[in-house]
Amino acid sequence: xxxxxxxxxxxxxxxxxxxxxxxxxxxxxxxxxxxxxxxxxxxxxxxxxxxxxxxxxxxxxxxxxxxxxxxxxxxxxxxxxxxxxxxxxxxxxxxxxxxxxxxxxxxxxxxxxxxxxxxxxxxxxxxxxxxxxxxxxxxxxxxxxxxxxxxxxxxxxxxxxxxxxxxxxxxxxxxxxxxxxxxxxxxxxxxxxxxxxxxxxxxxxxxxxxxxxxxxxxxxxxxxxxxxxxxxxxxxxxxxxxxxxxxxxxxxxxxxxxxxxxxxxxxxxxxxxxxxxxxxxxxxxxxxxxxxxxxxxxxxxxxxxxxxxxxxxxxxxxxxxxxxxxxxxxxxxxxxxxxxxxxxxxxxxxxxxxxxxxxxxxxxxxxxxxxxxxxxxxxxxxxxxxxxxxxxxxxxxxxxxxxxxxxxxxxxxxxxxxxxxxx
Numbered sequence: 036x037x038x039x040x041x042x043x044x045x046x047x048x049x050x051x052x053x054x055x056x057x058x059x060x061x062x063x064x065x066x067x068x069x070x071x072x073x074x075x076x077x078x079x080x081x082x083x084x085x086x087x088x089x090x091x092x093x094x095x096x097x098x099x100x101x102x103x104x105x106x107x108x109x110x111x112x113x114x115x116x117x118x119x120x121x122x123x124x125x126x127x128x129x130x131x132x133x134x135x136x137x138x139x140x141x142x143x144x145x146x147x148x149x150x151x152x153x154x155x156x157x158x159x160x161x162x163x164x165x166x167x168x169x170x171x172x173x174x175x176x177x178x179x180x181x182x183x184x185x186x187x188x189x190x191x192x193x194x195x196x197x198x199x200x201x202x203x204x205x206x207x208x209x210x211x212x213x214x215x216x217x218x219x220x221x222x223x224x225x226x227x228x229x230x231x232x233x234x235x236x237x238x239x240x241x242x243x244x245x246x247x248x249x250x251x252x253x254x255x256x257x258x259x260x261x262x263x264x265x266x267x268x269x270x271x272x273x274x275x276x277x278x279x280x281x282x283x284x285x286x287x288x289x290x291x292x293x294x295x296x297x298x299x300x301x302x303x304x305x306x307x308x309x310x311x312x313x314x315x316x317x318x319x320x321x322x323x324x325x326x327x328x329x330x331x332x333x334x335x336x337x338x339x340x341x342x343x344x345x346x347x348x349x350x351x352x353x354x355x356x357x358x359x360x361x362x363x364x365x366x367x368x369x370x371x372x373x374x375x376x377x378x379x380x381x382x383x384x385x386x387x388x389x390x391x392x393x394x395x396x397x398x399x400x401x402x403x404x405x406x407x408x409x410x411x412x413x414x415x416x417x418x419x420x421x422x423x424x425x426x427x428x429x430x431x432x433x434x435x436x437x438x439x440x441x442x443x444x445x446x447x448x449x450x451x452x453x454x455x456x457x458x
Contacts (some may be wrong), residue, residue, distance in 0.1 A: 036326040038374045039313040039458075041340060041450055042418070043347055046265070046367035046399055048304045052359045054352040055079045062270060062301045068385040070267040073301045075352055077259040080307070081241055083353055084346045091345035093236060096338060099175040101235030101243070107173055108134045109165040112182045117158075121189050122196050124152060125211060127161050129185040132215050136223060138167060140247040148212050152202065172243040174235030177227055177250075184223075188214050224249045231322055239319035240339065256316035257309065257343070258377075264303035265384040265399040271300055300359070304395050306384060307365075309347060310377045311340055313454055329457040341451035344370065348423075348443050366396060366425045369435065370446050372453050373418030380406060400427055404434035411436060421446040 055063045055075045065074040085093055094100055102111065113130045117123045128151055132143035154161065173181075189196070192214055195207050203211070227233055227250065234243055234253055242255030314328035316336050323331040348365040355361065369380075383406035388398040422437040423446055432440070441449075 036314060037329060039328075039454075040371075040373060040375075040377050041311040041313060041453075042371040042373075042377050043307075043309040043311075043344065044367075044369040044371075044380050045307045045347060045365040046304055046396070046403075047262075047307065047351075047363050047365045048302075048396065049351070049361055049363050050302045051300050052302065052361040053298065053300060053355045054361055056354060061299050062268075064268060065261065065263050067263060067381075068387055070387050072263040072266075072387070073268045073270070073303050073305075074264075075262040075305060075307075077261050079352050080262065081259055083350055084343070085237055085241070087346055087350045091342045091349075093240075093339065093342055093346070096236070096335070096342070098335065099232050099235045101172055101174050101237030102178060103170050103172050103237070105167045105170055106165070107171055107178065108167070108181075109162050111178050112185070113162055113165055116182060116185055116189075117162075119186075121186070123158055123161060124154075125189060125192070125196060126185060127151065127164060128211070129188060129215055129218075130165055130181075132218065133181055133184065133223070134165060134167065134171075136218075136220055137247055137249050138169065138171065140220065140249065142216060142220075145212060148215070149208070152208055172234065172238055173250075174230075174233050174238060176230040176233050176235070180227060180230060180233075184218060188218070220249055232320065236320075236339075240316070253319060254315060256312045256319050258312070260308040260379060260381070262305040262307040263381075263384075265306050265402070266303065266387045266390055266395055269302050269390075272298070298355075304399055306381060306399075307347070308379045308381060309343075311343070313340075316340070317454075333454050333457060337451040337454040340454060341447045344368075344447040344450060345443060365423075367400070367427070368423045368443060368446065369437075370421050370450060371418035372420075372450065372458075375417040378410070382406065396426065397428065400424075400431045404428075404431035407436075408434040421449055 053062055057063050063074040063076055065072045087093070104110070108130045113126050116126045128143065128148060131147075131151070135141050135143055151164070192211060195210050196203070232239060234250075238253045240255070240257045241259075243250075243253045245253075313336065314325045316339070317323065317328035317331050317333055318325040320335050320339070321331045348368055351361050351363055353361070380403060383403045384399065386402075388395060388402050390398075392398060393401075416436055420435065420437050421441050422432065422435060423441055423443050427440065
């Protein structure tokens with residue numbers, strides 16, 4: 036197989052923000068090089084990139100989405116079937132059977148089936164039986180297929196449930212249970228994996244974990260590192276109040292503070308690193324073996340990566356939007372195309388850059404330039420490169436071995452063309 040990787044490095048500065056919080060409400064942090072840095076988790080970055088709804092949105096492409104939820108079987112499979120007129124109790128039984136096959140490889144047991152049929156709970160409580168104790172990632176094609184299976188099975192049993200008395204007799208329940216058990220794990224697995232983009236775009240890009248062998252486990256074609264500051268953390272505790280305007284209007288000497296609290300604010304220049312495994316991306320999107328990626332249609336993969344570059348450069352984590360407006364564009368983006376094992380440039384900042392002198396941005400540029408120059412000297416220049424940057428010193432551009440600066444749209448188009456060519 037001919038490998039191909041796109042590597043994307045960015046530097047983005049944020050003043051007075053709280054981009055990604057831990058469970059106590061403080062900024063996430065990372066010890067690196069003997070000092071603590073402010074951090075943005077990869078999960079946070081991916082969430083905002085995939086859910087962005089403006090220009091260059093990933094879901095602006097006409098492809099199926101992925102659904103991440105504990106309530107997929109309740110909301111998107113069972114409830115629509117009940118609204119179509121199928122009996123709720125039987126819908127829940129079939130949906131629960133399919134959910135258990137997908138989550139744990141286990142069919143719905145006869146004892147659980149009988150308990151469900153005797154359950155006197157109201158409709159909503161029965162539907163709540165379908166809430167999973169874990170997030171399930173399914174693509175829209177998979178959701179539609181699972182709903183269709185239940186519809187077909189219940190149509191085959193229509194004479195049993197449409198004209199039967201309530202509750203169903205023991206013989207009728209046995210007919211239902213046998214029809215339910217006829218949904219085998221093997222056929223289910225084969226049919227799900229035969230769907231194009233079965234798991235949806237999200238899973239094709241960022242992967243999904245599967246706890247059974249019914250769903251295809253998806254390896255992530257896009258690898259996202261945690262972003263961190265190139266320098267030691269900078270933060271302060273922001274004390275704030277909210278004014279009670281009616282109290283202030285009384286004019287009786289009250290200061291009118293209706294609420295007071297404090298929150299952490301941070302600032303910093305963040306290094307971010309993303310890798311696109313192009314053969315795996317084409318494989319995930321087109322359903323072909325990874326080894327055959329150059330023979331497959333690469334149009335969709337090219338468009339995905341083209342959009343992704345724009346998102347990485349312009350879409351910020353959205354915490355504290357109303358009070359900090361943390362909207363920042365990258366000031367530096369280096370994009371590489373090559374066949375060698377990817378390598379992060381994070382170690383350029385293993386020694387935290389100083390905040391004085393020429394300033395954190397220029398100091399970070401110089402640290403990055405020195406590191407890349409030394410890596411190229413040690414291993415050789417292994418990638419083709421394109422660069423966009425603001426206020427980049429000329430000597431740093433030379434150290435990075437790029438001939439000229441380009442715009443983000445030009446770089447995105449260059450990468451997309453590389454993928455379409457299968458170069």
